[in-house]
């Protein structure tokens with residue numbers, strides 16, 4: 001999953017990125033609010049799900065994102 | 079460190095503009111002379127950014143009604159309708175709005191912002207789903223945060239993306255409410271409402287349209303985009319404001335929902351704020367009568383809007399997708415936009431500088447809004463000033479005469 005996410009980051013940012021679980025999406029990748037929105041929408045398309053805005057607000061690192069996608073995919077989201 | 083230090087990022091962006099002598103947040107008019115002219119720095123300045131679509135702020139009947147009501151009933155209600163009661167003016171304005179829209183119910187709020195806060199936070203609650211266009215106005219986003227519903231954002235003006243997201247919710251319990259705007263306030267583009275209404279029907283969602291910028295602007299009788307698109311029957315709730323085409327302040331919601339009046343006892347941004355003063359209700363009511371009685375206002379408005387849009391587009395400026403009374407020119411960056419804006423003002427033309435994060439796609443925009451009260455001469459003067467500043471800043475590709483000739 002992390003490879004897919006890295007590929008989506010690259011597609012949105014237009015440059016290669018190295019990510020780990022701890023990568024902070026805003027701080028480390030230098031994304032602004034628009035970048036984050038485009039990125040979230042690309043993730044939503046790829047995994048065929050919608051991430052509600054309150055969930056988006058809780059996502060800070062790549063690990064947070066992976067957890068959110070997994071929970072939403074399996075329908076166990078809080 | 080101060081308590082506000084966390085917002086320092088915004089200060090940096092603002093300081094960068096200030097460094098170029100651009101201060102869009104401190105434009106002080108010595109006086110406002112008419113719907114289309116103000117005095118700035120001692121100079122007569124064309125107002126082309128005030129959302130005063132029908133130019134009714136100086137209408138003598140509207141002023142007269144406001145004066146009468148103020149003399150007769152005082153300057154303010156000094157409290158909410160729950161606490162201090164409903165004035166005759168509240169009731170009559172609500173009846174007039176319901177009659178105008180051909181709906182059973184209408185409710186008046188103290189601002190359009192509060193109408194969105196109140197309606198969006200109350201119609202949907204925990205376990206429901208609120209579907210917002212990504213480019214929604216701040217009041218819509220804020221309303222979504224005040225309530226307990228799950229908020230899902232769809233791509234701007236993209237009914238397919240909306241449909242896809244509603245499909246993903248299949249089998250999930252809870253009401254769905256789709257929220258779109260008639261005319262989007264930054265680029266002046268309209269929502270594809272026919273297609274959105276079709277999605278609504280197919281998915282069993284409710285549909286709310288914020289006609290803030292389209293009331294009195296679109297539709298055969300001025301009811302807005304829902305009327306223009308011929309889908310009023312599919313729109314469950316219409317929200318709007320008095321602060322633009324009706325020339326005052328306040329907001330409203332109309333609907334045929336049978337138990338609509340429940341909102342009056344559960345909607346906090348309605349219950350816990352002072353109601354509109356008598357003078358405001360009286361001028362608004364009169365302005366609504368004018369809007370209905372004088373379709374020529376809309377004809378003039380669209381004539382002016384099209385003239386400005388066509389003129390700017392022909393000069394080679396990057397404008398929005400359709401001619402409407404909001405015409406925005408996209409600038410390459412914030413500093414250029416700021417300098418352009420300042421030179422326009424110093425040349426006698428006031429418009430809005432719109433910069434991220436308030437803008438779609440983080441664009442830097444020169445945003446104009448057009449009035450029925452502008453004369454053709456004023457529109458042409460505005461075009462000349464745009465051409466002049468554009469030339470000085472190295473923007474212009476083609477001649478403004480071509481624009482005029484095309485009209």
Ligand SMILES: Cc1ncc(COP(=O)(O)O)c(C=O)c1O
Nearest residue numbers: 189190191215217263290319321
């Ligand atoms: C789309 C939209 N909705 C609501 C509002 C709020 O209106 P008001 O100025 O009455 O609070 C505005 C304008 O500011 C708007 O552009």
